Amino acid sequence: MEVRFWGVRGSVASSGSHVARIGGNTSCLEVESHGHRLILDAGTGLRQLGETLLPKQPIAATMLFSHLHWDHVQGFPFFTPAYLPSSQFVLYGPGADGEQQLRSVLARQMEPPNFPVPLSAMRAQLDFRSARPGAIIETGPFRITPVELPHPQGCIGYHIEADGRRFxxxxxxxxxxxxxxxxLGRILEGVDALVLDAQYTPDEYEGRVGPPKKGWGHSTMIEAARIAKATDAQRLFLFHHDPAHSDDQVETMAEAAKQVFPLAEPAREGKHITL
Ligand SMILES: [Zn+2]
Ligand SMILES: [Zn+2]
Structure with missing residues:
Protein backbone atom coordinates (compact mmCIF):
# COMPACT_ATOMS: atom_id res chain seq x y z
CA MET A 1 0.00 0.00 0.00
CA GLU A 2 1.43 3.37 -1.05
CA VAL A 3 0.32 6.54 0.73
CA ARG A 4 1.00 10.05 -0.58
CA PHE A 5 0.27 13.29 1.25
CA TRP A 6 -1.04 16.02 -1.10
CA GLY A 7 -2.44 18.36 1.54
CA VAL A 8 -1.69 18.39 5.27
CA ARG A 9 -2.88 21.83 6.41
CA GLY A 10 -6.06 22.40 8.44
CA SER A 11 -8.86 24.95 8.23
CA VAL A 12 -7.65 27.07 5.30
CA ALA A 13 -4.77 26.87 2.83
CA SER A 14 -1.66 28.78 3.73
CA SER A 15 1.21 29.90 1.53
CA GLY A 16 4.63 31.50 1.84
CA SER A 17 8.23 30.62 2.52
CA HIS A 18 7.45 30.06 6.23
CA VAL A 19 5.23 27.03 5.39
CA ALA A 20 7.19 25.73 2.38
CA ARG A 21 8.77 22.70 4.10
CA ILE A 22 5.53 21.34 5.59
CA GLY A 23 3.20 22.57 2.84
CA GLY A 24 0.13 24.79 2.77
CA ASN A 25 -2.58 22.81 0.95
CA THR A 26 -5.57 21.45 2.88
CA SER A 27 -6.42 17.77 3.45
CA CYS A 28 -5.89 15.32 0.62
CA LEU A 29 -4.23 11.89 0.66
CA GLU A 30 -3.84 9.27 -2.02
CA VAL A 31 -3.66 5.56 -1.20
CA GLU A 32 -2.72 3.13 -3.95
CA SER A 33 -2.48 -0.65 -4.14
CA HIS A 34 -2.38 -2.99 -7.16
CA GLY A 35 -3.42 -0.17 -9.50
CA HIS A 36 -6.48 0.77 -7.39
CA ARG A 37 -6.63 4.28 -5.99
CA LEU A 38 -8.33 5.86 -2.99
CA ILE A 39 -8.47 9.62 -2.46
CA LEU A 40 -9.07 10.77 1.11
CA ASP A 41 -10.71 14.21 1.21
CA ALA A 42 -10.78 16.89 -1.45
CA GLY A 43 -8.96 19.81 0.15
CA THR A 44 -6.83 22.08 -2.01
CA GLY A 45 -4.15 19.37 -2.26
CA LEU A 46 -6.50 17.56 -4.68
CA ARG A 47 -5.69 20.02 -7.49
CA GLN A 48 -2.06 18.99 -7.76
CA LEU A 49 -2.95 15.29 -7.39
CA GLY A 50 -5.34 15.72 -10.33
CA GLU A 51 -2.59 17.19 -12.51
CA THR A 52 -0.31 14.20 -11.84
CA LEU A 53 -3.11 11.76 -12.75
CA LEU A 54 -3.72 13.29 -16.20
CA PRO A 55 -1.13 11.13 -18.03
CA LYS A 56 -2.78 8.00 -16.57
CA GLN A 57 -6.13 8.19 -18.42
CA PRO A 58 -8.68 6.70 -18.10
CA ILE A 59 -8.64 7.78 -14.45
CA ALA A 60 -10.63 6.00 -11.75
CA ALA A 61 -10.66 6.36 -7.97
CA THR A 62 -12.78 5.89 -4.89
CA MET A 63 -13.04 9.19 -3.00
CA LEU A 64 -13.72 9.03 0.73
CA PHE A 65 -14.79 12.25 2.46
CA SER A 66 -14.19 12.60 6.22
CA HIS A 67 -16.77 15.39 6.45
CA LEU A 68 -17.90 18.39 4.46
CA HIS A 69 -16.18 21.35 6.09
CA TRP A 70 -14.78 23.56 3.35
CA ASP A 71 -11.11 22.65 3.88
CA HIS A 72 -12.07 19.09 2.86
CA VAL A 73 -14.10 19.89 -0.29
CA GLN A 74 -12.63 23.08 -1.75
CA GLY A 75 -10.20 21.33 -4.09
CA PHE A 76 -12.95 19.46 -5.91
CA PRO A 77 -13.87 22.19 -8.49
CA PHE A 78 -10.17 22.27 -9.48
CA PHE A 79 -9.85 18.49 -9.94
CA THR A 80 -9.23 18.34 -13.70
CA PRO A 81 -9.79 14.55 -14.06
CA ALA A 82 -13.45 15.08 -13.05
CA TYR A 83 -14.01 17.12 -16.26
CA LEU A 84 -12.96 14.20 -18.51
CA PRO A 85 -15.77 11.91 -19.78
CA SER A 86 -13.40 8.93 -19.54
CA SER A 87 -12.95 9.29 -15.75
CA GLN A 88 -14.88 7.28 -13.17
CA PHE A 89 -15.19 8.22 -9.52
CA VAL A 90 -17.10 6.66 -6.66
CA LEU A 91 -17.60 9.32 -3.98
CA TYR A 92 -18.48 8.41 -0.41
CA GLY A 93 -20.09 11.15 1.70
CA PRO A 94 -20.07 10.77 5.49
CA GLY A 95 -23.13 9.53 7.38
CA ALA A 96 -26.44 7.81 6.62
CA ASP A 97 -27.48 10.50 4.11
CA GLY A 98 -23.89 11.09 2.97
CA GLU A 99 -24.75 10.42 -0.67
CA GLN A 100 -27.24 13.33 -0.90
CA GLN A 101 -25.28 15.63 1.41
CA LEU A 102 -22.03 15.24 -0.50
CA ARG A 103 -23.69 15.74 -3.89
CA SER A 104 -25.46 18.83 -2.57
CA VAL A 105 -22.33 20.38 -0.99
CA LEU A 106 -20.19 19.79 -4.10
CA ALA A 107 -22.95 21.23 -6.32
CA ARG A 108 -23.61 24.26 -4.12
CA GLN A 109 -19.97 25.34 -3.93
CA MET A 110 -19.96 25.50 -7.77
CA GLU A 111 -23.22 27.47 -8.07
CA PRO A 112 -23.28 31.16 -9.05
CA PRO A 113 -21.88 33.44 -7.71
CA ASN A 114 -19.28 31.07 -6.23
CA PHE A 115 -17.83 29.47 -9.35
CA PRO A 116 -17.95 29.94 -13.15
CA VAL A 117 -19.18 26.45 -14.12
CA PRO A 118 -21.64 24.07 -12.38
CA LEU A 119 -21.03 20.54 -11.11
CA SER A 120 -22.75 19.29 -14.29
CA ALA A 121 -19.74 20.60 -16.28
CA MET A 122 -17.84 17.67 -14.79
CA ARG A 123 -18.29 14.97 -17.43
CA ALA A 124 -16.78 12.11 -15.45
CA GLN A 125 -19.02 9.39 -14.11
CA LEU A 126 -19.68 10.47 -10.49
CA ASP A 127 -21.27 7.70 -8.43
CA PHE A 128 -22.30 9.10 -5.01
CA ARG A 129 -22.64 6.76 -2.01
CA SER A 130 -22.86 6.96 1.79
CA ALA A 131 -20.07 6.01 4.21
CA ARG A 132 -21.90 4.78 7.30
CA PRO A 133 -19.93 4.20 10.51
CA GLY A 134 -19.20 0.48 10.87
CA ALA A 135 -20.45 -0.41 7.36
CA ILE A 136 -17.42 -1.95 5.61
CA ILE A 137 -16.61 -0.71 2.10
CA GLU A 138 -14.76 -3.15 -0.16
CA THR A 139 -13.15 -1.94 -3.35
CA GLY A 140 -10.28 -3.58 -5.22
CA PRO A 141 -7.75 -4.80 -2.64
CA PHE A 142 -9.08 -2.39 0.02
CA ARG A 143 -11.26 -3.20 3.00
CA ILE A 144 -12.34 0.12 4.53
CA THR A 145 -14.07 0.67 7.87
CA PRO A 146 -15.64 4.11 8.44
CA VAL A 147 -15.60 5.12 12.11
CA GLU A 148 -17.36 8.02 13.81
CA LEU A 149 -15.14 10.77 15.29
CA PRO A 150 -16.05 13.58 17.71
CA HIS A 151 -16.08 16.88 15.74
CA PRO A 152 -18.66 19.68 15.31
CA GLN A 153 -21.28 18.36 12.77
CA GLY A 154 -19.47 15.00 12.93
CA CYS A 155 -16.57 13.46 11.07
CA ILE A 156 -15.64 10.02 9.80
CA GLY A 157 -12.26 8.37 10.20
CA TYR A 158 -11.25 5.62 7.79
CA HIS A 159 -9.41 2.42 8.73
CA ILE A 160 -7.98 0.93 5.53
CA GLU A 161 -6.61 -2.60 5.13
CA ALA A 162 -4.79 -3.93 2.06
CA ASP A 163 -1.84 -6.23 1.40
CA GLY A 164 -1.90 -7.33 5.06
CA ARG A 165 -1.23 -3.73 6.18
CA ARG A 166 -3.42 -1.32 8.13
CA PHE A 167 -3.63 2.45 7.77
CA LEU A 184 -12.26 3.56 18.21
CA GLY A 185 -9.35 2.41 20.39
CA ARG A 186 -9.77 -1.19 19.21
CA ILE A 187 -9.95 -0.20 15.54
CA LEU A 188 -6.73 1.83 15.84
CA GLU A 189 -4.90 -0.86 17.83
CA GLY A 190 -1.53 -1.61 16.25
CA VAL A 191 -2.06 0.12 12.88
CA ASP A 192 1.01 0.38 10.64
CA ALA A 193 0.49 4.13 10.22
CA LEU A 194 -1.87 6.53 11.93
CA VAL A 195 -2.73 10.00 10.61
CA LEU A 196 -4.18 12.00 13.46
CA ASP A 197 -5.36 15.57 14.00
CA ALA A 198 -2.71 17.51 15.95
CA GLN A 199 -3.65 21.11 15.18
CA TYR A 200 -2.97 22.78 18.52
CA THR A 201 -0.40 23.03 21.26
CA PRO A 202 -1.75 22.40 24.78
CA ASP A 203 -1.29 26.14 25.51
CA GLU A 204 -3.44 27.07 22.49
CA TYR A 205 -6.06 24.46 23.34
CA GLU A 206 -6.39 25.60 26.94
CA GLY A 207 -6.44 29.30 26.01
CA ARG A 208 -3.12 30.23 27.62
CA VAL A 209 -2.17 31.54 24.16
CA GLY A 210 -5.06 33.17 22.26
CA PRO A 211 -8.72 32.19 22.68
CA PRO A 212 -9.46 28.72 24.15
CA LYS A 213 -9.94 26.11 21.40
CA LYS A 214 -12.09 23.64 23.33
CA GLY A 215 -15.07 22.66 21.22
CA TRP A 216 -13.40 23.71 17.96
CA GLY A 217 -13.03 20.06 16.98
CA HIS A 218 -9.27 19.51 17.04
CA SER A 219 -6.67 17.80 19.19
CA THR A 220 -3.24 18.72 20.51
CA MET A 221 -0.07 17.05 19.28
CA ILE A 222 0.48 15.73 22.80
CA GLU A 223 -2.90 13.95 22.89
CA ALA A 224 -2.25 12.58 19.38
CA ALA A 225 1.05 11.15 20.64
CA ARG A 226 -0.55 9.72 23.79
CA ILE A 227 -3.24 8.02 21.69
CA ALA A 228 -0.66 6.59 19.25
CA LYS A 229 1.35 5.24 22.18
CA ALA A 230 -1.69 3.75 23.92
CA THR A 231 -2.94 2.08 20.73
CA ASP A 232 0.54 0.83 19.82
CA ALA A 233 0.72 2.51 16.39
CA GLN A 234 3.80 1.74 14.31
CA ARG A 235 4.04 5.33 13.01
CA LEU A 236 2.18 8.55 13.77
CA PHE A 237 1.72 11.40 11.30
CA LEU A 238 0.68 14.65 13.00
CA PHE A 239 -1.91 16.17 10.66
CA HIS A 240 -4.21 19.16 10.01
CA HIS A 241 -1.53 21.70 10.88
CA ASP A 242 -2.87 25.08 11.94
CA PRO A 243 -2.71 27.64 9.08
CA ALA A 244 -1.03 30.10 11.49
CA HIS A 245 1.81 27.69 12.34
CA SER A 246 5.13 28.11 10.53
CA ASP A 247 7.37 25.19 9.60
CA ASP A 248 9.48 25.91 12.67
CA GLN A 249 6.44 25.83 14.94
CA VAL A 250 5.14 22.57 13.43
CA GLU A 251 8.58 20.99 13.83
CA THR A 252 8.84 22.18 17.44
CA MET A 253 5.42 20.65 18.12
CA ALA A 254 6.57 17.39 16.53
CA GLU A 255 9.66 17.34 18.79
CA ALA A 256 7.38 17.68 21.83
CA ALA A 257 5.16 14.86 20.51
CA LYS A 258 8.25 12.66 20.05
CA GLN A 259 9.01 12.98 23.75
CA VAL A 260 5.73 11.09 24.31
CA PHE A 261 5.81 8.84 21.24
CA PRO A 262 9.18 8.62 19.45
CA LEU A 263 7.61 7.39 16.18
CA ALA A 264 5.74 10.70 15.68
CA GLU A 265 6.51 13.00 12.76
CA PRO A 266 4.70 15.89 11.08
CA ALA A 267 2.76 15.00 7.93
CA ARG A 268 4.44 16.85 5.04
CA GLU A 269 3.02 17.70 1.64
CA GLY A 270 4.77 15.53 -0.98
CA LYS A 271 5.66 12.79 1.54
CA HIS A 272 5.30 9.25 0.20
CA ILE A 273 5.31 6.11 2.36
CA THR A 274 5.09 2.43 1.54
CA LEU A 275 3.34 0.19 4.06
ZN1 LIG B 1 -10.51 20.38 8.63
ZN1 LIG C 1 -13.74 20.04 10.25
Missing part, protein backbone atom coordinates in the same frame (compact mmCIF):
# COMPACT_ATOMS: atom_id res chain seq x y z
CA UNK A 168 -5.88 4.87 9.66
CA UNK A 169 -6.85 8.40 8.62
CA UNK A 170 -8.41 10.37 11.48
CA UNK A 171 -8.44 14.07 10.74
CA UNK A 172 -10.68 16.67 12.39
CA UNK A 173 -11.16 14.98 15.71
CA UNK A 174 -11.16 16.49 19.18
CA UNK A 175 -9.81 13.73 21.38
CA UNK A 176 -7.90 13.08 24.55
CA UNK A 177 -6.60 9.68 25.53
CA UNK A 178 -9.11 9.67 28.40
CA UNK A 179 -11.99 10.39 25.99
CA UNK A 180 -10.94 7.71 23.47
CA UNK A 181 -13.86 5.30 23.31
CA UNK A 182 -13.23 1.58 23.34
CA UNK A 183 -14.51 0.95 19.83
Missing amino acids: AYCTDVELTLEALDGR
Whole structure:
Protein backbone atom coordinates (compact mmCIF):
# COMPACT_ATOMS: atom_id res chain seq x y z
CA MET A 1 0.00 0.00 0.00
CA GLU A 2 1.43 3.37 -1.05
CA VAL A 3 0.32 6.54 0.73
CA ARG A 4 1.00 10.05 -0.58
CA PHE A 5 0.27 13.29 1.25
CA TRP A 6 -1.04 16.02 -1.10
CA GLY A 7 -2.44 18.36 1.54
CA VAL A 8 -1.69 18.39 5.27
CA ARG A 9 -2.88 21.83 6.41
CA GLY A 10 -6.06 22.40 8.44
CA SER A 11 -8.86 24.95 8.23
CA VAL A 12 -7.65 27.07 5.30
CA ALA A 13 -4.77 26.87 2.83
CA SER A 14 -1.66 28.78 3.73
CA SER A 15 1.21 29.90 1.53
CA GLY A 16 4.63 31.50 1.84
CA SER A 17 8.23 30.62 2.52
CA HIS A 18 7.45 30.06 6.23
CA VAL A 19 5.23 27.03 5.39
CA ALA A 20 7.19 25.73 2.38
CA ARG A 21 8.77 22.70 4.10
CA ILE A 22 5.53 21.34 5.59
CA GLY A 23 3.20 22.57 2.84
CA GLY A 24 0.13 24.79 2.77
CA ASN A 25 -2.58 22.81 0.95
CA THR A 26 -5.57 21.45 2.88
CA SER A 27 -6.42 17.77 3.45
CA CYS A 28 -5.89 15.32 0.62
CA LEU A 29 -4.23 11.89 0.66
CA GLU A 30 -3.84 9.27 -2.02
CA VAL A 31 -3.66 5.56 -1.20
CA GLU A 32 -2.72 3.13 -3.95
CA SER A 33 -2.48 -0.65 -4.14
CA HIS A 34 -2.38 -2.99 -7.16
CA GLY A 35 -3.42 -0.17 -9.50
CA HIS A 36 -6.48 0.77 -7.39
CA ARG A 37 -6.63 4.28 -5.99
CA LEU A 38 -8.33 5.86 -2.99
CA ILE A 39 -8.47 9.62 -2.46
CA LEU A 40 -9.07 10.77 1.11
CA ASP A 41 -10.71 14.21 1.21
CA ALA A 42 -10.78 16.89 -1.45
CA GLY A 43 -8.96 19.81 0.15
CA THR A 44 -6.83 22.08 -2.01
CA GLY A 45 -4.15 19.37 -2.26
CA LEU A 46 -6.50 17.56 -4.68
CA ARG A 47 -5.69 20.02 -7.49
CA GLN A 48 -2.06 18.99 -7.76
CA LEU A 49 -2.95 15.29 -7.39
CA GLY A 50 -5.34 15.72 -10.33
CA GLU A 51 -2.59 17.19 -12.51
CA THR A 52 -0.31 14.20 -11.84
CA LEU A 53 -3.11 11.76 -12.75
CA LEU A 54 -3.72 13.29 -16.20
CA PRO A 55 -1.13 11.13 -18.03
CA LYS A 56 -2.78 8.00 -16.57
CA GLN A 57 -6.13 8.19 -18.42
CA PRO A 58 -8.68 6.70 -18.10
CA ILE A 59 -8.64 7.78 -14.45
CA ALA A 60 -10.63 6.00 -11.75
CA ALA A 61 -10.66 6.36 -7.97
CA THR A 62 -12.78 5.89 -4.89
CA MET A 63 -13.04 9.19 -3.00
CA LEU A 64 -13.72 9.03 0.73
CA PHE A 65 -14.79 12.25 2.46
CA SER A 66 -14.19 12.60 6.22
CA HIS A 67 -16.77 15.39 6.45
CA LEU A 68 -17.90 18.39 4.46
CA HIS A 69 -16.18 21.35 6.09
CA TRP A 70 -14.78 23.56 3.35
CA ASP A 71 -11.11 22.65 3.88
CA HIS A 72 -12.07 19.09 2.86
CA VAL A 73 -14.10 19.89 -0.29
CA GLN A 74 -12.63 23.08 -1.75
CA GLY A 75 -10.20 21.33 -4.09
CA PHE A 76 -12.95 19.46 -5.91
CA PRO A 77 -13.87 22.19 -8.49
CA PHE A 78 -10.17 22.27 -9.48
CA PHE A 79 -9.85 18.49 -9.94
CA THR A 80 -9.23 18.34 -13.70
CA PRO A 81 -9.79 14.55 -14.06
CA ALA A 82 -13.45 15.08 -13.05
CA TYR A 83 -14.01 17.12 -16.26
CA LEU A 84 -12.96 14.20 -18.51
CA PRO A 85 -15.77 11.91 -19.78
CA SER A 86 -13.40 8.93 -19.54
CA SER A 87 -12.95 9.29 -15.75
CA GLN A 88 -14.88 7.28 -13.17
CA PHE A 89 -15.19 8.22 -9.52
CA VAL A 90 -17.10 6.66 -6.66
CA LEU A 91 -17.60 9.32 -3.98
CA TYR A 92 -18.48 8.41 -0.41
CA GLY A 93 -20.09 11.15 1.70
CA PRO A 94 -20.07 10.77 5.49
CA GLY A 95 -23.13 9.53 7.38
CA ALA A 96 -26.44 7.81 6.62
CA ASP A 97 -27.48 10.50 4.11
CA GLY A 98 -23.89 11.09 2.97
CA GLU A 99 -24.75 10.42 -0.67
CA GLN A 100 -27.24 13.33 -0.90
CA GLN A 101 -25.28 15.63 1.41
CA LEU A 102 -22.03 15.24 -0.50
CA ARG A 103 -23.69 15.74 -3.89
CA SER A 104 -25.46 18.83 -2.57
CA VAL A 105 -22.33 20.38 -0.99
CA LEU A 106 -20.19 19.79 -4.10
CA ALA A 107 -22.95 21.23 -6.32
CA ARG A 108 -23.61 24.26 -4.12
CA GLN A 109 -19.97 25.34 -3.93
CA MET A 110 -19.96 25.50 -7.77
CA GLU A 111 -23.22 27.47 -8.07
CA PRO A 112 -23.28 31.16 -9.05
CA PRO A 113 -21.88 33.44 -7.71
CA ASN A 114 -19.28 31.07 -6.23
CA PHE A 115 -17.83 29.47 -9.35
CA PRO A 116 -17.95 29.94 -13.15
CA VAL A 117 -19.18 26.45 -14.12
CA PRO A 118 -21.64 24.07 -12.38
CA LEU A 119 -21.03 20.54 -11.11
CA SER A 120 -22.75 19.29 -14.29
CA ALA A 121 -19.74 20.60 -16.28
CA MET A 122 -17.84 17.67 -14.79
CA ARG A 123 -18.29 14.97 -17.43
CA ALA A 124 -16.78 12.11 -15.45
CA GLN A 125 -19.02 9.39 -14.11
CA LEU A 126 -19.68 10.47 -10.49
CA ASP A 127 -21.27 7.70 -8.43
CA PHE A 128 -22.30 9.10 -5.01
CA ARG A 129 -22.64 6.76 -2.01
CA SER A 130 -22.86 6.96 1.79
CA ALA A 131 -20.07 6.01 4.21
CA ARG A 132 -21.90 4.78 7.30
CA PRO A 133 -19.93 4.20 10.51
CA GLY A 134 -19.20 0.48 10.87
CA ALA A 135 -20.45 -0.41 7.36
CA ILE A 136 -17.42 -1.95 5.61
CA ILE A 137 -16.61 -0.71 2.10
CA GLU A 138 -14.76 -3.15 -0.16
CA THR A 139 -13.15 -1.94 -3.35
CA GLY A 140 -10.28 -3.58 -5.22
CA PRO A 141 -7.75 -4.80 -2.64
CA PHE A 142 -9.08 -2.39 0.02
CA ARG A 143 -11.26 -3.20 3.00
CA ILE A 144 -12.34 0.12 4.53
CA THR A 145 -14.07 0.67 7.87
CA PRO A 146 -15.64 4.11 8.44
CA VAL A 147 -15.60 5.12 12.11
CA GLU A 148 -17.36 8.02 13.81
CA LEU A 149 -15.14 10.77 15.29
CA PRO A 150 -16.05 13.58 17.71
CA HIS A 151 -16.08 16.88 15.74
CA PRO A 152 -18.66 19.68 15.31
CA GLN A 153 -21.28 18.36 12.77
CA GLY A 154 -19.47 15.00 12.93
CA CYS A 155 -16.57 13.46 11.07
CA ILE A 156 -15.64 10.02 9.80
CA GLY A 157 -12.26 8.37 10.20
CA TYR A 158 -11.25 5.62 7.79
CA HIS A 159 -9.41 2.42 8.73
CA ILE A 160 -7.98 0.93 5.53
CA GLU A 161 -6.61 -2.60 5.13
CA ALA A 162 -4.79 -3.93 2.06
CA ASP A 163 -1.84 -6.23 1.40
CA GLY A 164 -1.90 -7.33 5.06
CA ARG A 165 -1.23 -3.73 6.18
CA ARG A 166 -3.42 -1.32 8.13
CA PHE A 167 -3.63 2.45 7.77
CA ALA A 168 -5.88 4.87 9.66
CA TYR A 169 -6.85 8.40 8.62
CA CYS A 170 -8.41 10.37 11.48
CA THR A 171 -8.44 14.07 10.74
CA ASP A 172 -10.68 16.67 12.39
CA VAL A 173 -11.16 14.98 15.71
CA GLU A 174 -11.16 16.49 19.18
CA LEU A 175 -9.81 13.73 21.38
CA THR A 176 -7.90 13.08 24.55
CA LEU A 177 -6.60 9.68 25.53
CA GLU A 178 -9.11 9.67 28.40
CA ALA A 179 -11.99 10.39 25.99
CA LEU A 180 -10.94 7.71 23.47
CA ASP A 181 -13.86 5.30 23.31
CA GLY A 182 -13.23 1.58 23.34
CA ARG A 183 -14.51 0.95 19.83
CA LEU A 184 -12.26 3.56 18.21
CA GLY A 185 -9.35 2.41 20.39
CA ARG A 186 -9.77 -1.19 19.21
CA ILE A 187 -9.95 -0.20 15.54
CA LEU A 188 -6.73 1.83 15.84
CA GLU A 189 -4.90 -0.86 17.83
CA GLY A 190 -1.53 -1.61 16.25
CA VAL A 191 -2.06 0.12 12.88
CA ASP A 192 1.01 0.38 10.64
CA ALA A 193 0.49 4.13 10.22
CA LEU A 194 -1.87 6.53 11.93
CA VAL A 195 -2.73 10.00 10.61
CA LEU A 196 -4.18 12.00 13.46
CA ASP A 197 -5.36 15.57 14.00
CA ALA A 198 -2.71 17.51 15.95
CA GLN A 199 -3.65 21.11 15.18
CA TYR A 200 -2.97 22.78 18.52
CA THR A 201 -0.40 23.03 21.26
CA PRO A 202 -1.75 22.40 24.78
CA ASP A 203 -1.29 26.14 25.51
CA GLU A 204 -3.44 27.07 22.49
CA TYR A 205 -6.06 24.46 23.34
CA GLU A 206 -6.39 25.60 26.94
CA GLY A 207 -6.44 29.30 26.01
CA ARG A 208 -3.12 30.23 27.62
CA VAL A 209 -2.17 31.54 24.16
CA GLY A 210 -5.06 33.17 22.26
CA PRO A 211 -8.72 32.19 22.68
CA PRO A 212 -9.46 28.72 24.15
CA LYS A 213 -9.94 26.11 21.40
CA LYS A 214 -12.09 23.64 23.33
CA GLY A 215 -15.07 22.66 21.22
CA TRP A 216 -13.40 23.71 17.96
CA GLY A 217 -13.03 20.06 16.98
CA HIS A 218 -9.27 19.51 17.04
CA SER A 219 -6.67 17.80 19.19
CA THR A 220 -3.24 18.72 20.51
CA MET A 221 -0.07 17.05 19.28
CA ILE A 222 0.48 15.73 22.80
CA GLU A 223 -2.90 13.95 22.89
CA ALA A 224 -2.25 12.58 19.38
CA ALA A 225 1.05 11.15 20.64
CA ARG A 226 -0.55 9.72 23.79
CA ILE A 227 -3.24 8.02 21.69
CA ALA A 228 -0.66 6.59 19.25
CA LYS A 229 1.35 5.24 22.18
CA ALA A 230 -1.69 3.75 23.92
CA THR A 231 -2.94 2.08 20.73
CA ASP A 232 0.54 0.83 19.82
CA ALA A 233 0.72 2.51 16.39
CA GLN A 234 3.80 1.74 14.31
CA ARG A 235 4.04 5.33 13.01
CA LEU A 236 2.18 8.55 13.77
CA PHE A 237 1.72 11.40 11.30
CA LEU A 238 0.68 14.65 13.00
CA PHE A 239 -1.91 16.17 10.66
CA HIS A 240 -4.21 19.16 10.01
CA HIS A 241 -1.53 21.70 10.88
CA ASP A 242 -2.87 25.08 11.94
CA PRO A 243 -2.71 27.64 9.08
CA ALA A 244 -1.03 30.10 11.49
CA HIS A 245 1.81 27.69 12.34
CA SER A 246 5.13 28.11 10.53
CA ASP A 247 7.37 25.19 9.60
CA ASP A 248 9.48 25.91 12.67
CA GLN A 249 6.44 25.83 14.94
CA VAL A 250 5.14 22.57 13.43
CA GLU A 251 8.58 20.99 13.83
CA THR A 252 8.84 22.18 17.44
CA MET A 253 5.42 20.65 18.12
CA ALA A 254 6.57 17.39 16.53
CA GLU A 255 9.66 17.34 18.79
CA ALA A 256 7.38 17.68 21.83
CA ALA A 257 5.16 14.86 20.51
CA LYS A 258 8.25 12.66 20.05
CA GLN A 259 9.01 12.98 23.75
CA VAL A 260 5.73 11.09 24.31
CA PHE A 261 5.81 8.84 21.24
CA PRO A 262 9.18 8.62 19.45
CA LEU A 263 7.61 7.39 16.18
CA ALA A 264 5.74 10.70 15.68
CA GLU A 265 6.51 13.00 12.76
CA PRO A 266 4.70 15.89 11.08
CA ALA A 267 2.76 15.00 7.93
CA ARG A 268 4.44 16.85 5.04
CA GLU A 269 3.02 17.70 1.64
CA GLY A 270 4.77 15.53 -0.98
CA LYS A 271 5.66 12.79 1.54
CA HIS A 272 5.30 9.25 0.20
CA ILE A 273 5.31 6.11 2.36
CA THR A 274 5.09 2.43 1.54
CA LEU A 275 3.34 0.19 4.06
ZN1 LIG B 1 -10.51 20.38 8.63
ZN1 LIG C 1 -13.74 20.04 10.25
